[in-house]
Amino acid sequence: MELNLKRNGRMDSHFFDVQDKIVLITGSSRGIGLAFAKGFLQAGSTVILNDIDEKQLAATVQKLQNEGYKAFGYSFNIADEEQVQTSIASIEQEVGSIDVLINNAGIQKRGPLEEISSSDWRQVIDVNLTSAFLMGKAVVKGMIARKSGKIINITSINAELARQNIGPYCTAKGGLKMLTKSMATEWGKYNINVNAIGPGYMLTELTNALANDPVFDAWVKNEVPLNRWGLTDDLVGCAIFLASRASDYLTGQTIYIDGGWQASL
Numbered sequence: 722m723e724l725n726l727k728r729n730g731r732m733d734s735h736f737f738d739v740q741d742k743i744v745l746i747t748g749s750s751r752g753i754g755l756a757f758a759k760g761f762l763q764a765g766s767t768v769i770l771n772d773i774d775e776k777q778l779a780a781t782v783q784k785l786q787n788e789g790y791k792a793f794g795y796s797f798n799i800a801d802e803e804q805v806q807t808s809i810a811s812i813e814q815e816v817g818s819i820d821v822l823i824n825n826a827g828i829q830k831r832g833p834l835e836e837i838s839s840s841d842w843r844q845v846i847d848v849n850l851t852s853a854f855l856m857g858k859a860v861v862k863g864m865i866a867r868k869s870g871k872i873i874n875i876t877s878i879n880a881e882l883a884r885q886n887i888g889p890y891c892t893a894k895g896g897l898k899m900l901t902k903s904m905a906t907e908w909g910k911y912n913i914n915v916n917a918i919g920p921g922y923m924l925t926e927l928t929n930a931l932a933n934d935p936v937f938d939a940w941v942k943n944e945v946p947l948n949r950w951g952l953t954d955d956l957v958g959c960a961i962f963l964a965s966r967a968s969d970y971l972t973g974q975t976i977y978i979d980g981g982w983q984a985s986l
Contacts, residue, residue, distance in 0.1 A: 737965045740765030743817050744964065747771045747799050747856060748826025750781040752925040753875065753953050757823055758785070758792070760957030761964070767791040769812055769819075771826070773798055799826055799852035809859040818867065821964045822860045824853035824897075825875045827890075829927065834888040842889045849893035850900065857904055857915075865911045871964050872908075874901045874917040878979045881919070894919075898975050905973030914972045916963050921979025923951040946981035 744761045748754045750772035758768045762785060770785075772778040775796040782794035793816055797808040813819060827849045830841040853874050864870025879887065880894040897917065904915040922941045924932055931937045932950060942948050956978055962968055963976075977983060 736967050737961060738765075739821070739961055739964050742766045742820040742964065743769065744821040744823065745769040745771065745812065745819050745860065746823040746825055747852065749823075750774060750778040750794075752927065753920065753923060753956060754823075754825040755781065756953035756957055757825060757960050760954070760961060761821075762790040762792060764961055766821075766964075767793070767816065769793045769795060769816060771795050771797065771799065771808075773826075799856055800847040802855050805852075805855045805859050809856075813863060818863050819860050820869070821871045821873065822856060823873045823875065823960065824856055826852060827875070827893075829887065829890050831886045833886060837889060845889035846893050846896075849890065850896045853897055853900060857900075861904075861908060861911075861913065864913050865908070868912045870908075870911075870913040871968075872904060872913065872915040873960055873963050874904075874915070876901070876917045876919040876975055878919055878921045878977060878982060880975065881977075881983065901975060902973045909972055914963070914968060916968070916971060916973065917975040918956060918959055918963070919975050919977040919979065920956055921945065921951050921977070921982050923953060923956070925953060944982055944985075945979070946985050949980065951978065951980055 739761060744766045746754050746757050746768065749758045749770040758770050761768050770778060770782055770792060773796060778794045778796050782792050785792035795808050795812055797804040799805060828845060830845050857872055874897050876897045877894040879891045880898040883891045901915055901917040908915060941950060959976055959978060
């Protein structure tokens with residue numbers, strides 16, 4: 722089948738259209754997840770926000786609804802399989818079939834590997850990696866039935882490059898990169914695309930302390946060819962591309978949005 726990508730000599734904007742898609746984003750009441758939510762809402766999608774912080778989630782969703790957007794909030798623990806299964810069933814019954822899943826939620830526990838407790842290790846792995854497996858497993862059932870779907874996992878530059886004192890995080894994100902490939906390999910036959918976005922160092926509430934450290938700030942800017950920290954809005958366009966039909970023959974890949982960090986020595 723030949724695709725007509727142009728209309729009147731110009732690229733057809735519908736090729737990147739995500740209007741009327743139902744998008745579920747984990748960990749989206751603030752930071753990167755909220756940037757994704759706003760981007761998809763502005764593009765005409767219906768967005769389901771998720772966060773374990775019920776109060777923060779309710780406030781965020783109310784604000785978006787007051788602005789006229791089709792936003793819904795579901796607070797549940799994405800690392801708890803029973804809660805995931807129950808919540809996904811409720812979402813699909815109350816809002817509709819999920820077209821796009823963005824596994825964004827994550828946490829950080831810093832410290833030398835020899836001092837990290839096993840409970841902290843398990844928590845980072847559960848929230849950053851296992852949750853994506855549980856969410857994907859629950860959501861993909863409907864996608865398989867419809868023979869259509871997009872899953873986007875949010876990894877990190879630390880899936881490729883380790884740094885001291887964040888061993889559990891690097892391990893989880895590296896595992897998420899391979900989970901992305903596994904999902905793509907197993908679910909491609911159902912016309913489901915699974916890809917990942919790997920952010921570099923982004924300015925968020927979680928990185929404010931690092932950005933305010935003159936030594937760390939200078940180190941980041943020196944390593945990044947674009948000479949700045951990433952902004953959450955820098956990630957949105959790639960997510961919309963991966964959710965649209967423009968990426969229909971792209972699967973199993975991680976796109977790193979790191980300001981060129983990995984391109985230079």
